[in-house]
Amino acid sequence: MAPLQPPRRKDPLKRTRLPLLPPGQRSRAAHHLTAAAAEGRFALPRCAVCGAFHFPVREACPDCLSARIEMVEAPEGATVLSQTTAEVPADNYFRERAPWRVGLVKMDAGPTALVHLHPEGIAGSRLRLVLMLDRAGQAVLYAGPEQKGADPMTDPQWREMTADPLHRRVLITDARSFAAPALVKALVEAGAREVRLGLPEAWKPFATEKLTALPGVSVVPLDLGSERSVADHARDYGGKTEIVINTADHMRPGGALGGSITATRDAMEAVVFGPMRLAQALAPAMIGRGADGPTGAAAWVNLLSVHALAPSPALAGWSAAQAAALAWSHSLRADLAQGGVKLLNLFCGPADSDWFQTWPQPKVGGSAVATAAVSGLKRGLEEMFVGDVAKDVQARLAANPKAVEREMRQG
Amino acid sequence: MARRGYEDVVLTVPVTVPYQRYSVESTAWWAGRALAALAAGAGMSHRDFDGFSFASFSAAPDSAIGLTQHFGLSPRFLDFVPLGGVAGVVSLRRAARAVQMGDADVVACVAAETNGVHTFRYGLENFSRFSQDAVYPYGAGGPNVSFALICQNYMAQTGATREDFGKLCVAMRDNALKNPNALMKKPLTLEQYLGARAIAPPIHLFDCVMPCAGAEAFLVMREETAKAQGLPYAHLLGSIERHNAFAEDPVQMRGGWAKDMPELYAMAGTTPDGIDVVNTYDDYPFVCMMQFEDLGFCKKGEASDFVQAHDFTIAGDFPHNTCGGQLSAGQAGCGGGHMGIVEVLRQVTGQAGPTQVSGAKRGLASGFGMINFDRGLGSGAVILGGEGA
Numbered sequence: 005m006a007p008l009q010p011p012r013r014k015d016p017l018k019r020t021r022l023p024l025l026p027p028g029q030r031s032r033a034a035h036h037l038t039a040a041a042a043e044g045r046f047a048l049p050r051c052a053v054c055g056a057f058h059f060p061v062r063e064a065c066p067d068c069l070s071a072r073i074e075m076v077e078a079p080e081g082a083t084v085l086s087q088t089t090a091e092v093p094a095d096n097y098f099r100e101r102a103p104w105r106v107g108l109v110k111m112d113a114g115p116t117a118l119v120h121l122h123p124e125g126i127a128g129s130r131l132r133l134v135l136m137l138d139r140a141g142q143a144v145l146y147a148g149p150e151q152k153g154a155d156p157m158t159d160p161q162w163r164e165m166t167a168d169p170l171h172r173r174v175l176i177t178d179a180r181s182f183a184a185p186a187l188v189k190a191l192v193e194a195g196a197r198e199v200r201l202g203l204p205e206a207w208k209p210f211a212t213e214k215l216t217a218l219p220g221v222s223v224v225p226l227d228l229g230s231e232r233s234v235a236d237h238a239r240d241y242g243g244k245t246e247i248v249i250n251t252a253d254h255m256r257p258g259g260a261l262g263g264s265i266t267a268t269r270d271a272m273e274a275v276v277f278g279p280m281r282l283a284q285a286l287a288p289a290m291i292g293r294g295a296d297g298p299t300g301a302a303a304w305v306n307l308l309s310v311h312a313l314a315p316s317p318a319l320a321g322w323s324a325a326q327a328a329a330l331a332w333s334h335s336l337r338a339d340l341a342q343g344g345v346k347l348l349n350l351f352c353g354p355a356d357s358d359w360f361q362t363w364p365q366p367k368v369g370g371s372a373v374a375t376a377a378v379s380g381l382k383r384g385l386e387e388m389f390v391g392d393v394a395k396d397v398q399a400r401l402a403a404n405p406k407a408v409e410r411e412m413r414q415g
Numbered sequence: 416m417a418r419r420g421y422e423d424v425v426l427t428v429p430v431t432v433p434y435q436r437y438s439v440e441s442t443a444w445w446a447g448r449a450l451a452a453l454a455a456g457a458g459m460s461h462r463d464f465d466g467f468s469f470a471s472f473s474a475a476p477d478s479a480i481g482l483t484q485h486f487g488l489s490p491r492f493l494d495f496v497p498l499g500g501v502a503g504v505v506s507l508r509r510a511a512r513a514v515q516m517g518d519a520d521v522v523a524c525v526a527a528e529t530n531g532v533h534t535f536r537y538g539l540e541n542f543s544r545f546s547q548d549a550v551y552p553y554g555a556g557g558p559n560v561s562f563a564l565i566c567q568n569y570m571a572q573t574g575a576t577r578e579d580f581g582k583l584c585v586a587m588r589d590n591a592l593k594n595p596n597a598l599m600k601k602p603l604t605l606e607q608y609l610g611a612r613a614i615a616p617p618i619h620l621f622d623c624v625m626p627c628a629g630a631e632a633f634l635v636m637r638e639e640t641a642k643a644q645g646l647p648y649a650h651l652l653g654s655i656e657r658h659n660a661f662a663e664d665p666v667q668m669r670g671g672w673a674k675d676m677p678e679l680y681a682m683a684g685t686t687p688d689g690i691d692v693v694n695t696y697d698d699y700p701f702v703c704m705m706q707f708e709d710l711g712f713c714k715k716g717e718a719s720d721f722v723q724a725h726d727f728t729i730a731g732d733f734p735h736n737t738c739g740g741q742l743s744a745g746q747a748g749c750g751g752g753h754m755g756i757v758e759v760l761r762q763v764t765g766q767a768g769p770t771q772v773s774g775a776k777r778g779l780a781s782g783f784g785m786i787n788f789d790r791g792l793g794s795g796a797v798i799l800g801g802e803g804a
Contacts, residue, residue, distance in 0.1 A: 027540070027551040034548040060549040060788060066662075085666045086571070088563035088615045090554045094536065098554035106553050106615075108564040108789060110665045116789050118553045118561070127571060144552045 007158055010171045010197060011299045023294035023343040024097040028140030033061040036075045037143035041135040042386035048078040048113055059115035080132045081112040082147055084125045097139070100295075105161065109133070109147055119147040120161050136165045137384055139294075139344035141337075157382070160298065166384035167302035167346050170195035172246035177282065179203045179223050181251035182357035183307060185215060186370030190378045192218045197299075200241065202226025204252075228252055228278030238285035243293065245286060249305040249377060250279050255359040260320040268321025275329040279306070283336055287345075294343030303346040305377055306333050310351040310394040314401060314408045337386070348380045353393030366392045418682050423638040424511045425648035426799060428456035429760040430632040431738075433596045434745040438529050438628035442473045443485055446527035449630035450486055453523050457634055458644050466492035466522030466635070468510050470502035470749040472538050473528050492519035496749075499784030500696050501656070502526060503631070503752035504795030508654050510635040520636060527630040528748030535626045538748070545788035558698065559623060561786050563615035566701045568666040570617060572716065573704075577617060579722040580700035581608035583735070584621050584742055586727035587697065591739025593729060593769040598627055598745040621742070622699050629747030631757045647764035649799040652777070653683030656795040670783055670794035672709035680711065683777075683798040687711040690798070691775040692762045693733065694755030696783035697740040702791070706781050710796060734772040737762060755780035756797060763801030776804040 014020075030038070033049075040047040050057045051065035052072035064071050087107040093099050107121035111133065125131050131147040138144045146162060157168060169191050176187055179201035191199050199221045203210055206225040215221055227233040254274035256267035283304070290301035312330040315323030330349065337347035354360040356367040368391035376390045389398045400408045430452040432445055446469065454461040467490040469479035477485070479495035492513045496502045503526065510522035539546075539556050555561055569575060585605050591597035603621065611620035641648040655678055657671025672679075680686050687710065695706040704718035712733075713721035725733040738744050738758040741751045759778035761767040767775075781796035 026554070027547070027556065029540070029547050029551075031544050031548050060545045086564045086567040088560060088567055088618070089613075090560050090615045091613045092615075093554045093560070094539065094557040095551070095554060098556075102554075104554040106555055106560050106564070108568070108666060116665050118550055118555060118564075118789060120553060127568070138552060140552070142552060 008163065008170060008298055011297055020293060021100070021295045023291070024100065025140040025344055026097045026138050027095060028142050030142055031061070033063060034143070036061055037135055038137070040075060041137045041143035043388070044383050044385045046078055046080045046133060046135055047075040048111075049073045050076040050078070057111070057113040057115055059111070059117050079112040080134070081150070082109040082119075082131050082133050084109050084121070084127050084129050084131060084147070085116065086127050087121055087125055101160070101164065107147060117145055119145040122146075122148045122159050122162070124149065137346070137386060138165050141341045141346070163298055167247065167381040168194070169247060169378060169381055171197050171299045172302060173198040173244055174200065174247040174249060175241065175245050176201045176249045176251055177226065177228060177279070178251045178253070179210065179215065181253065181307070182355050183251055183370040183373040186374035187249060187251070187377060188215050188218060188221055190374035192220065194378050194382070196220065198222070200224060202228070202237065204228065228282050229273055231281065234281045234285045238289070242286055242289040245290065246293070246299060246301045247303050247305070247381065248282070248286065248290075249307070250282070251307045252278050253307070255319070255322050257319055257359075258321055259317055263321045265321070268325065271322045271325035272328060275325050276332055279329070280332065287336070287340060290345050291340060291343030294345045301343065301345050303348055303381055304336065304340060305348045305350065305381070307350050307352065307373060310353055310389065310397045313351060314397050314412055316412050346384060346386065348377070348385055349387055350376055350380070351387070351389045351394050351398070353391035353397075368394070418678060420682060421511050421515055421651040424515045424635060424651055425638050425641050426507070426633050426635055426651060426756070426760050427641045427646040427648040428453050428634045429757045429764075429766060430456060430630070431596055431757055432630035434598050434627045434629035434747055436530070436598060436625065436627050436745070437532055439531070440529055440628070442471050442527050442529045443477065443482060445529055445628060445630040446471070446482060446525055447486060449525045449527055449632040450523060453525075453632050453634055457646060459521070461523070462487060462489065464488060464490065464521050464523040464634075466490050466510060466513055466519030468494035468496060468506040468522055468524045470496045470498065470506055470526040470753065471528055472497055472499070472748045473530075473534055490519070492522060498752075498793055499749055500698060500752040501782040501784035501793030501795045502749045503754075503756045503780070504654065504656055504782040504797055505793070506753070507635065507651065507756060507797060508656055508795070511651050514635050514637060520640065522635040523632065524635060524753070525630065525632040526747070526750040526753040528628060528750050530626055530628040530748070543785070543787045549788060558786050559618050560615045561789065562699050563618040565667045565790065566617050566699060569668065569701050569705065572668060573719060575701060575704055575719045577609060577619070578605070579704065579719050580622060581605045582722055583700040583703055583727060584608050586731070587736050587740040588743045589728045590737050590770060591743030594738045594744060595769070597739040597743055598625055599739065599743040618699065624698055624741040624746035624751070627745035627747050629745060629750050631747065631750040631753035633757055633760055647766060649760050649763045649801045650804065652685070652798040652800045652804070653679045654795070654797045655679045658793045660794065667790035669709050669715070670705060670791065672706060672781065672794050672796055673715075676709060676711050679796055679798065683800070685777060685798065690777055690779045691734070692737060692759060692772045692778040693735050694740070694758050694778070694780045695736065696752065696755065696781050697736055697742050698746070698751065698783065700742065702783060703735070706783070710779065710781060729770055729772055734775070737767065737770045737772060752782035752784055755782065756799070759799050763799050763804065765801065776801050
């Protein structure tokens with residue numbers, strides 16, 4: 005298949021296609037797959053007693069009737085049993101995107117499953133299964149090339165479920181973020197058509213030319229704390245933004261009793277109210293453009309701290325602001341989902357920035373953030389943990405959140 | 416343990432409420448017309464039906480029990496079988512045992528379905544949990560894609576061709592043109608069949624049934640009751656039913672018939688050669704071919720040769736789906752599984768009129784239903800014997 009071409013100029017006389025979504029109803033148990041897909045893991049339900057994998061997700065094992073069904077990392081390989089192309093699907097979402105390839109595969113894990121099928125998949129071929137989040141934000145199986153790392157991006161069905169920066173226009177909300185230079189580089193390398201950086205408090209010194217050396221990169225004044233600045237930006241760029249990467253932050257140390265209320269309020273303003281202001285101005289246009297061709301509006305990315313999930317008593321006010329930002333992001337995700345626009349949260353460990361200067365290594369540099377962001381967009385993920393500290397906290401939270409709370413007292 | 420026969424249990428009063436592509440009436444309206452036709456046909460009041468077995472997908476929010484009050488019935492045997500294409504066989508088997516054991520004297524078996532412009536879509540959206548979780552999200556709303564995948568594999572494994580499917584479809588259309596109630600009124604040629612647009616290859620337009628509104632019904636009673644009412648009747652000579660058979664097959668290549676077929680013929684005291692008329696469940700023509708194999712009319716994998724060797728029209732050497740089948744008469748939801756039973760009942764009692772197969776004494780009707788995830792789950796078959804069978 006031919007690689008995706010840059011979009012042509014839109015015909016202003018034509019109505020922008022409104023977003024439709026694939027069927028999104030799921031059983032509660034099926035959301036175990038959603039959880040795995042959100043993080044890009046391939047996990048399937050398996051009976052904890054007899055060890056058999058099965059699919060779809062059941063409430064009891066069909067082999068031994070045990071109710072102990074657990075989600076386990078599963079072999080990703082599969083063999084195609086048969087394939088077809090839905091030429092005239094009953095569902096409007098698929099009807100608009102027909103022909104749509106569907107296959108029946110025998111998973112190496114055992115069960116048979118229906119999958120979204122890569123164009124090369126025919127009966128007998130070996131493919132690799134990926135759990136994806138579709139446009140409805142729900143987990144589905146995609147069967148793509150077997151070699152790990154092979155790029156299925158030429159398949160429009162894969163593209164439909166991802167938010168690849170290729171040919172898309174990206175807004176990075178805070179050019180002063182430690183991650184901004186690396187993000188710009190990674191996005192340009194990924195083929196972003198435009199990378200626009202918002203510069204808060206533009207009167208303060210900033211080395212704009214370091215960022216704008218790459219093609220398609222610009223820096224524009226944008227102050228998320230200002231209604232007027234946000235409104236100006238939305239008016240100029242509302243219909244020209246397909247991906248937002250929210251890098252706004254305001255980290256100040258301080259405990260629950262000794263910390264500054266003003267600093268906490270500033271943090272809330274930076275990571276909750278500012279992005280809220282921007283989203284309210286920009287997101288409706290993104291939702292409306294969720295089905296605007298193969299490079300339509302695709303994703304909102306938040307650069308958060310892992311302390312949004314596990315507060316640090318040494319960073320009490322800031323952790324609370326991060327937790328508020330996370331809570332709000334879930335509601336934003338629900339709203340964006342109406343247009344099939346994804347929301348990706350990057351949970352970072354301590355950043356390699358001025359305000360974490362005294363914190364012990366390992367710290368997260370801009371390039372780690374940028375690599376994660378681009379990879380997460382290309383795979384259509386919802387949650388990523390960036391850096392060793394964040395991954396460590398993630399694992400410990402899964403095992404025992406109370407232990408994490410106690411241990412955070414030591415930093 | 417050897418199966419006990421149905422002895423003096425008989426089926427009478429075959430009823431088809433003529434189908435409509437779309438109906439503004441409710442499912443209860445269609446059920447009411449079926450009950451009225453049963454009562455008129457039997458020469459008794461519907462209040463004398465002390466058993467009611469009801470099949471439908473579109474009756475919500477009612478099930479069978481609410482309909483008893485709706486229709487003024489007071490049954491002592493009540494059954495609700497929203498089981499799709501296998502509902503007819505299931506309904507008949509249960510009713511027959513209830514009558515045989517004296518739990519009921521006259522059971523009205525009714526399948527009724529309405530079809531509004533959006534009924535089919537609503538039905539799809541609420542069909543089953545596995546469909547919701549693992550089928551619809553793939554653009555496979557409706558059975559076409561799921562059956563395309565099974566059909567593709569069946570063709571690859573057995574060498575069945577679209578020409579085979581076409582021959583069956585053309586014969587069914589030929590039969591349907593003799594059935595005034597069939598929705599399809601135009602002749603179909605093999606060329607038209609082969610040239611039809613693709614829906615989900617190898618499924619093309621004429622492989623698909625037309626969903627419609629309609630009702631199918633019959634009565635189950637004892638022979639002495641039928642005689643007293645002066646009704647032509649057929650005995651239930653044998654029956655089989657099986658659900659979720661061969662779960663170990665990666666793709667469906669056979670239905671539960673293959674497991675139970677010997678029992679069906681043993682119970683009926685006959686063989687496939689002793690069957691005069693066959694009505695298979697034809698949601699897709701390849702499913703008919705699967706049934707030819709699994710019900711013993713030919714060996715597994717040899718249905719293609721079988722199809723090419725026989726004539727499936729009413730006057731042919733293998734009269735099949737004599738009313739036109741669902742493919743040419745229409746698919747009234749759950750009624751699709753009753754259609755074959757009702758048609759075979761007509762045939763073996765000499766009441767089939769323009770679709771009558773001359774000398775038909777013994778007929779087989781099969782059902783197949785519920786593509787819950789990757790395969791049809793339910794399968795069943797009955798053999799009915801008319802006078803002299």
